[in-house]
Amino acid sequence: MTSSGSGHTLCKHALGCMSDLDSRYLLRSRPPAEKLVDNSFRNLAIAMASVVAIVLFSILVVVFQGGLDSMARYGWQFLVTSDWNPVDDQYGAGAAIYGTLITSLLALLIAVPLGVGTAIFITENIIPKGIRDVIGLMVELLAAIPSVVLGLWAIFVMEPFIRPGLELLYQLFNWFPLFSTPPMGPGTIPAVLILVVMILPIITAISRDCLNQVPPQLREAAYGVGTTRWGAIINVILPAAISGIIGGVMLALGRAMGETMAVTMIIGNSNNFSVSLLAPGNTIAAMLANQFGEADGSQVSSLMYAAFVLIVLTLCVNIFAQWIVKRLSLKY
């Protein structure tokens, strides 16, 4: 009795195994709940990715719409005139646009040699790797310092420190239009210098990465045919890395044009157009930071118009940077 009972259970067990086998090894369709979770997760991911596109698009639309009134009223004149007078309701962003371009281009002019030179120095084996890594780390940490702190430093430390130099510049070269006004504290040159500090880390970091990616065989081959260290750098390594470096420089230009806080605090925020680099100036970003809080009516519209100009400028620079990296990258 007991044996037959056990035989029965054994048989049952075996049968159970069979049906288990069936369900485990036959292709089963996924339960609807699993499908639902799978599909909704996929859709969620797509939705999250679309947020980027939506945000980017709405930025353009919101700023364009906000500026529509001023665009209709001033048209292209807005870009070249520089009256900015909320009392008479007369607006023109010429001085700010000029200031944006001149400060960022001058900053680039100084920062590119410094940044690329530093990048070369920390990718070459002139000094031990430990020291080079420390320099690289310090430059990267410089990028982490908030721009408002750099602005604070510029107001209280840098500007008083360089003022004697600027006064000397004025005394020696006041016949030259670029230095034709006496320095009054805040001005374009201090703003350019603080911009250099801000974009130096970008240029250095990107150039360093590009130089590191140049295959070592290129350098070895150059040394093999008898060139010096700088012969190899100038003729072989820099040309191989140039696309990335130019991309980095363009990104830095975009950053410099949009940089707000440090520039606002040190440029003087004057809407009077002046060729002199020693005079207070303005940039679009500085103007926005300064006036947006207490603006209303057509001033808001004019500020939105200026913001739209800034977006278009930075978009062009950034898209050009991406294009140039794709276009110029050398295939080894």
Add this chain to the structure above:
Amino acid sequence: MTQTLTHNQAGSVPDLSYKPFQRRNISSGALSFLAALFAVIAVLPLILVLGYVLIQGGSKISLALLTQLPPPPGLEEGGIANAIVGTLVVSAIAALIAVPVGVGGGIFLAEYSRSGWFAQFIRFGTNVLAGVPSIIAGVFIYGTIVTSRILFGNAYSAVAGGAALAVLMIPTVIKTTDEGLKLVPDDLRRGALGVGASRFITIVRITLPAALTPIATGVVLGIARAAGETAPLIFTALFSPFWSDLLTPEGIFAPIATLSVMIYNFAIMPYEFHNELAWAASFVLVVMILALNLFSRWLARIAAK
């Protein structure tokens, strides 16, 4: 024998010793010196700025400063406590918005569509969004959230400020998620799918945990960047000289003080005490941000192991 002699006399075995005074060696050395000089100039601002912030700001840190409200203009007693809390709150709000969006977007790019046209478009959009000036993020949020009073009728608020910072954080988080997930070996994915896991389970249980450290690095870096931003907050979160009422929902729908806006406001005030508070606030902000940066580096080093 005679042959080798003539060979030598012809001088075809050149003098291979290094001649330091040859023109090209001098110019090479000079250029190396120049590069070293540039590197020193590049490092100088960090040392100077950090030095001033640590000395000027650090010397003013006291318990009162860290626990009291800022004084009205002209008075000389108070602290920066509400701004420290405000920076933490606004950054947290930004992270709450940006992390789901960024990680979700990154998952889509890396797991669902690596090279489709939509993915390429989103990647391009991410790069473009990363290049949008921070002040524009502020203008955007001002135009959408602040002027429309969409948040229960509140104009300037901590949430609006957090949203503006989130716009700046999203590209960083998407990029690091995308890149972190791409580093996960495909074998892991195939293995998981092969034993019958669904796509969702594969991502949530296998690939995301494997890529956790690079993603965390990106999130920490994004928060560090957002915490220091000022421009998007000036006309979204505004400023407040009072404590934010964080125990009730009104607190996050009201203007809030942040360290960065406090530095900006107090730096351009003609009162010496407020300028000193600005230095102290810089000290706290810089310490916070450098700590976050070093923390993210440490995370990255763990990921590399």
